[in-house]
Amino acid sequence: KNEVEQSPQNLTAQEGEFITINCSYSVGISALHWLQQHPGGGIVSLFMLSSGKKKHGRLIATINIQEKHSSLHITVSHPRDSAVYICAALKTSYDKVIFGPGTSLSVIP
Amino acid sequence: DTEVTQTPKHLVMGMTNKKSLKCEQHMGHRAMYWYKQKAKKPPELMFVYSYEKLSINESVPSRFSPECPNSSLLNLHLHALQPEDSALYLCASSQESEAETQYFGPGTRLLVL
Numbered sequence: 001k002n003e004v005e006q007s008p009q010n011l012t013a014q015e016g017e018f019i020t021i022n023c024s025y026s027v028g029i030s031a032l033h034w035l036q037q038h039p040g041g042g043i044v045s046l047f048m049l050s051s052g053k054k055k056h057g058r059l060i061a062t063i064n065i066q067e068k069h070s071s072l073h074i075t076v077s078h079p080r081d082s083a084v085y086i087c088a089a090l091k092t093s094y095d096k097v098i099f100g101p102g103t104s105l106s107v108i109p
Numbered sequence: 110d111t112e113v114t115q116t117p118k119h120l121v122m123g124m125t126n127k128k129s130l131k132c133e134q135h136m137g138h139r140a141m142y143w144y145k146q147k148a149k150k151p152p153e154l155m156f157v158y159s160y161e162k163l164s165i166n167e168s169v170p171s172r173f174s175p176e177c178p179n180s181s182l183l184n185l186h187l188h189a190l191q192p193e194d195s196a197l198y199l200c201a202s203s204q205e206s207e208a209e210t211q212y213f214g215p216g217t218r219l220l221v222l
Contacts, residue, residue: 033210041197043152043213086151090207097207099151 003027004089004100012106019074021103023087026068033088033097034061034072043086046072077107112136113214115200121220124190130217132183132200140206141183143175144199146216152199158183159206190221 004025013019023032034046047054047061049070054061058078063070074081087100113134122128132141139160144152157165158177166175172194174186183200197218201211 035213040215041146041199041218042215043199043201045210045212048210088151097154097211099153102149102151 001026002101004087004098006085006087006100006103008103009101010104010106012108013077015078015107015109017077017107019077019081019105019107021072021085021087021105023070023072023089023100024068025070025087025089025098025100027089027098028092029065029068029089030092031090032063032070033090034070035086035088037084037086037102039083046085077105079107079109082106113200113202113212115198115214115217117217118215119218119220121222122187122190123222124192126190127186127188129187130185130198130200130219132185132202132214133181134202134212134214135181136202136212137180138202138204138212139180140203140209141177142201142203142207142211143183143185144201146197146199156185157207187219190219192221195219195221 007022031050037043049063058075060073084102086102089098116131141158143155146152155169156175161177172189176184197216199216200214203209203211
């Protein structure tokens with residue numbers, strides 16, 4: 001079993017829909033990153049969380065340390081949000097980043 | 110300037126060639142990383158440099174040789190690669206360690222023939 005799991009693996013949404021991507025992890029972490037990777041390959045760091053909730057524009061990320069779970073929400077999705085979203089956990093025992101498998105999001109106009 | 114640049118964008122090389130990938134950042138970051146990413150897979154860490162010294166080598170074959178000539182530059186020297194080494198190679202940097210937000214470059218797409 002992977003130490004970092006994501007669901008769903010693939011997601012297709014209509015423009016304007018509220019989207020949730022989930023990340024669960026089985027290791028002790030000090031922080032969790034949410035990353036966005038567009039088809040060209042470049043990766044953008046969206047959030048780094050160690051507790052609670054962060055918001056940036058239409059994006060919201062939450063983390064529940066006790067439940068070892070994080071969610072990324074897009075409140076009003078847009079076709080330009082189409083990308084792969086990756087959660088990456090920073091392990092506490094050793095400063096090592098473990099990447100989840102990614103969620104491929106496609107937003108249709 | 111929050112940009113990490115990588116050159117070249119694309120590279121095609123034969124198995125006997127020697128080539129180098131280059132990564133540059135001017136954010137004053139002291140930690141720099143090389144990742145390898147195969148299609149539809151998450152990035153895999155290859156090397157970490159901290160204060161220009163190699164701190165992590167994730168059991169990468171010796172045909173990949175990293176170099177950090179100064180705090181802004183990170184190179185990856187390639188020699189005698191195999192076709193299975195074809196992938197997207199991503200560079201990233203962070204302030205001091207993996208405990209902080211990493212800023213990624215656009216990647217170099219490598220094809221080994």
